[in-house]
Amino acid sequence: MHESEVADRTGLTLGENGRGGRGGWFSGGGRDGNAGRSRTPERAYITGIVIALGAVAMFFAALVSAAVVRRGSPSGDWQPLRGASTVWPILALNTMVLLASSFTLSHSRLRARSGDDAGFRRWWIVTSALGAIFLAGQLFAWRQIVGAGLYLATNPSSSFFYLLTAAHGAHVAAGIVALLVIACRPARRMARRTAIEVTSVYWHAMGAIWIFLFLFLFFGGRS
Amino acid sequence: MNPLPDHVHPAVASPSGFFRRYVFSTDHKVIGLQYYFLALAAVTIGIVLSLLMRVHLAWPQAHWPLVTGGTLRPEQYLALMTMHGTIMVFFVLTTAPLGAFGNYFLPIQIGAPDMAFPRINMLSFWFTLAAFLCMLAAFAVPGGAPISGWTAYPPLSGLGSVTGPGEGMGQTMWIVSIGIFCIASLLASINFITTTIEMRAPGMNLTRMPLTVWAWFVTAVMSLLSFGALLAALIMLVLDRSAGTSFFTPAGLVVNGELQSGYSGGWPLLWEHLFWFFGHPEVYIAILPGMGVTSHVISNFSRKPVFGYRAMAATLCAIGILGFLLWGHHMFVSGMNPYSSLAFSALTLSIGVPSAVKTFNWLGTMWGGKIQFDTPMLFSIGFVSFFVTGGLSGIFLAQPALDNLLHATYYVVAHFHLVMGVAAIFGIFSATYYWFPKMFGRMMDETLGKLHFWLTFVGAYCIFMPMHFMGIYGGIRRYADWTGATYLAALQPLHLFATIAALVTAAAQLIFFYNFVSSLTRGEKAAENPWRATTLEWSTASPPPVDNFAGAFPTVYRGPYEYSVPGAPQDFTPQHLPPELAGVSEGATHA
Numbered sequence: 001m002h003e004s005e006v007a008d009r010t011g012l013t014l015g016e017n018g019r020g021g022r023g024g025w026f027s028g029g030g031r032d033g034n035a036g037r038s039r040t041p042e043r044a045y046i047t048g049i050v051i052a053l054g055a056v057a058m059f060f061a062a063l064v065s066a067a068v069v070r071r072g073s074p075s076g077d078w079q080p081l082r083g084a085s086t087v088w089p090i091l092a093l094n095t096m097v098l099l100a101s102s103f104t105l106s107h108s109r110l111r112a113r114s115g116d117d118a119g120f121r122r123w124w125i126v127t128s129a130l131g132a133i134f135l136a137g138q139l140f141a142w143r144q145i146v147g148a149g150l151y152l153a154t155n156p157s158s159s160f161f162y163l164l165t166a167a168h169g170a171h172v173a174a175g176i177v178a179l180l181v182i183a184c185r186p187a188r189r190m191a192r193r194t195a196i197e198v199t200s201v202y203w204h205a206m207g208a209i210w211i212f213l214f215l216f217l218f219f220g221g222r223s
Numbered sequence: 224m225n226p227l228p229d230h231v232h233p234a235v236a237s238p239s240g241f242f243r244r245y246v247f248s249t250d251h252k253v254i255g256l257q258y259y260f261l262a263l264a265a266v267t268i269g270i271v272l273s274l275l276m277r278v279h280l281a282w283p284q285a286h287w288p289l290v291t292g293g294t295l296r297p298e299q300y301l302a303l304m305t306m307h308g309t310i311m312v313f314f315v316l317t318t319a320p321l322g323a324f325g326n327y328f329l330p331i332q333i334g335a336p337d338m339a340f341p342r343i344n345m346l347s348f349w350f351t352l353a354a355f356l357c358m359l360a361a362f363a364v365p366g367g368a369p370i371s372g373w374t375a376y377p378p379l380s381g382l383g384s385v386t387g388p389g390e391g392m393g394q395t396m397w398i399v400s401i402g403i404f405c406i407a408s409l410l411a412s413i414n415f416i417t418t419t420i421e422m423r424a425p426g427m428n429l430t431r432m433p434l435t436v437w438a439w440f441v442t443a444v445m446s447l448l449s450f451g452a453l454l455a456a457l458i459m460l461v462l463d464r465s466a467g468t469s470f471f472t473p474a475g476l477v478v479n480g481e482l483q484s485g486y487s488g489g490w491p492l493l494w495e496h497l498f499w500f501f502g503h504p505e506v507y508i509a510i511l512p513g514m515g516v517t518s519h520v521i522s523n524f525s526r527k528p529v530f531g532y533r534a535m536a537a538t539l540c541a542i543g544i545l546g547f548l549l550w551g552h553h554m555f556v557s558g559m560n561p562y563s564s565l566a567f568s569a570l571t572l573s574i575g576v577p578s579a580v581k582t583f584n585w586l587g588t589m590w591g592g593k594i595q596f597d598t599p600m601l602f603s604i605g606f607v608s609f610f611v612t613g614g615l616s617g618i619f620l621a622q623p624a625l626d627n628l629l630h631a632t633y634y635v636v637a638h639f640h641l642v643m644g645v646a647a648i649f650g651i652f653s654a655t656y657y658w659f660p661k662m663f664g665r666m667m668d669e670t671l672g673k674l675h676f677w678l679t680f681v682g683a684y685c686i687f688m689p690m691h692f693m694g695i696y697g698g699i700r701r702y703a704d705w706t707g708a709t710y711l712a713a714l715q716p717l718h719l720f721a722t723i724a725a726l727v728t729a730a731a732q733l734i735f736f737y738n739f740v741s742s743l744t745r746g747e748k749a750a751e752n753p754w755r756a757t758t759l760e761w762s763t764a765s766p767p768p769v770d771n772f773a774g775a776f777p778t779v780y781r782g783p784y785e786y787s788v789p790g791a792p793q794d795f796t797p798q799h800l801p802p803e804l805a806g807v808s809e810g811a812t813h814a
Contacts, residue, residue, distance in 0.1 A: 040337075040339050040422070044422070047339075048339060051413050051417055054447055055409045056451070057451075058448050059452070059455050062451060062454075062500070066459065066470070066493055066497060075487070152466050152467075152468060153466055153485075155487065156489070159468040159469070163459070167458075
């Protein structure tokens with residue numbers, strides 16, 4: 001990925017340590033001048049989180065492809081997730097909540113960039129709360145599945161249901177912790193601006209991964 | 224993963240206090256050395272384990288001290304094998320080339336003061352150490368170390384102690400250890416990639432990066448994309464072992480006369496796919512940094528630019544991409560669909576192309592050069608030798624028809640030890656002799672170094688060449704003892720030979736340890752640039768100051784291998800030398 005595209009898309013203004021202009025991979029190295037060269041450029045944190053998300057994506061890709069392979073395994077023991085029909089509306093609702101949190105997060109970030117610290121905090125807290133509601137909703141979905149007699153080891157389909165939702169839930173929980181830590185930071189710190197950008201990238205990615213997992217579970221788990 | 228920016232920046236003054244400075248340091252150089260010494264400890268243990276196996280194979284009925292019953296039991300042999308493989312692959316071949324040398328030299332070679340995320344870097348090392356201690360603790364738990372090999376195939380690894388004494392607690396420790404190792408490797412690779420992208424000095428284009436940096440970068444990308452898959456597989460294996468799920472464990476399995484109930488029909492082949500999706504890139508994670516070091520060193524000691532620099536960088540990338548597409552060649556005998564074997568076979572053979580390009584370019588770099596046979600150069604030439612020898616047997620193993628015959632034999636043991644074990648170790652040795660002056664400010668002893676090289680070079684061939692014959696003859700691997708199989712009795716003299724060679728080669732490593740330790744205090748003081756080299760690490764003090772360049776950060780004017788440039792006042796033109804001082808124009812040669 002072109003790093004300046006990352007920076008542009010995420011709206012991060014390059015600091016004095018960033019490479020000016022649209023210097024690309026082949027047009028020249030690193031940072032300008034000697035000023036501040038003992039510091040990691042702010043943009044490196046965005047690059048870092050994008051790369052980290054590559055690893056996260058591979059982790060989920062491994063789980064999902066394992067589910068596909070396991071479903072087609074020659075033993076033919078895969079049973080669709082029946083008897084828990086109420087779980088799908090709940091998951092759909094949770095999806096809406098997580099999607100909404102991405103919008104509130106974007107709004108919060110815009111407030112921070114226009115210098116409205118109170119607005120930033122308000123929407124940032126709303127985002128964290130929506131994240132927590134999502135997690136609670138996922139737990140409620142688990143309760144529904146348990147109520148239908150489907151436990152972790154009941155069938156490979158239920159095993160993958162719990163595994164995928166738990167793995168994603170753990171990542172969302174980590175995101176909520178990051179959101180809350182940033183909410184407590186003083187506004188004027190340069191570090192907070194970068195932290196807002198990094199957390200936003202991560203949070204949107206968790207939303208995207210969940211939408212994929214939801215569609216995968218819905219179309220792969222029911223039939 | 225810490226999504227927050229950590230605003231730690233190394234102070235220019237080095238931190239005071241022993242612990243901050245040498246133990247809980249965020250300085251990439253200290254962390255690199257920590258990784259290096261961890262790998263030295265691990266390789267020592269790994270060698271001892273392999274010697275125990277070799278001694279047992281040469282004298283199967285020998286009476287062992289400290290072993291109950293006197294002779295080594297098969298499960299104890301399997302535990303030795305498992306731990307040898309695991310320790311060598313993860314804690315030596317992954318840790319030393321990338322963790323140690325990558326950490327120490329990548330930031331310096333690109334002109335950066337440190338890694339992009341120094342605290343995450345420190346965390347990676349401490350996770351790796353925790354994983355190592357957890358792995359060693361597997362020896363001490365009830366039942367001892369696991370016996371399922373470094374690949375931990377289920378159902379052997381998925382059922383607990385019913386499948387063997389080490390498969391209870393020992394296997395659990397193994398899984399936890401490798402899980403921690405995965406996280407450490409993921410954190411480290413995020414750091415390496417970000418540092419290479421974001422921290423390069425002005426003028427350090429991609430086409431001006433030393434091939435070592437290219438190799439570490441591609442290695443880090445491979446490690447980023449593969450360790451996540453292994454982590455996912457480990458979680459599923461843990462659930463099979465402890466929560467009764469059936470990801471990998473089939474139904475109706477009878478182990479040691481006991482029906483394993485409760486499993487609904489899992490698929491061991493699924494583990495093999497997930498494991499080797501990680502495992503094959505892992506092979507290249509071990510060898511690519513060695514390729515980088517070899518290119519670097521051969522150019523330096525031939526006093527010539529690397530032959531085909533762009534081709535060398537491109538083939539590193541090609542190997543990195545192809546490395547993800549051929550994991551199935553480890554599974555030809557697994558019961559996988561034979562048509563997929565065909566595809567994996569074709570892809571495996573195709574990796575011979577970039578490998579051959581690299582080999583010919585190494586020879587081309589030496590061709591017509593003023594070659595200096597210093598110890599680092601000898602080990603790099605040794606790297607090329609072992610890479611070719613081990614690679615050639617790979618062409619045979621890539622054919623499913625031949626692999627069916629050879630897969631479970633010593634032929635495969637010979638193949639992978641030569642190409643990924645010994646070759647990668649020679650890369651590590653070459654890097655050690657080459658960069659020792661930079662890391663410790665003193666030279667290593669050349670005479671002892673050359674003695675070490677020749678004994679190890681001849682010794683390693685003596686250990687592994689006979690195994691090709693054993694394998695073709697039908698000598699089965701992983702067996703602790705085949706004295707019951709009369710047709711294999713003819714192989715006993717070869718086993719004896721390999722064991723004696725292993726003992727001699729291991730003893731030769733004592734020369735290295737002696738040389739290393741005595742050079743630390745008594746070696747000749749090293750100048751800034753003892754090898755008359757061109758890259759940035761040689762433009763700073765030996766050892767480098769805390770911020771690497773004492774505040775005078777370099778600007779890069781040319782490619783990394785400008786040796787013997789026509790018209791230049793000396794036979795090397797450092798990357799950081801401005802054109803008016805270098806006597807040649809900017810980027811006069813483009814390797």
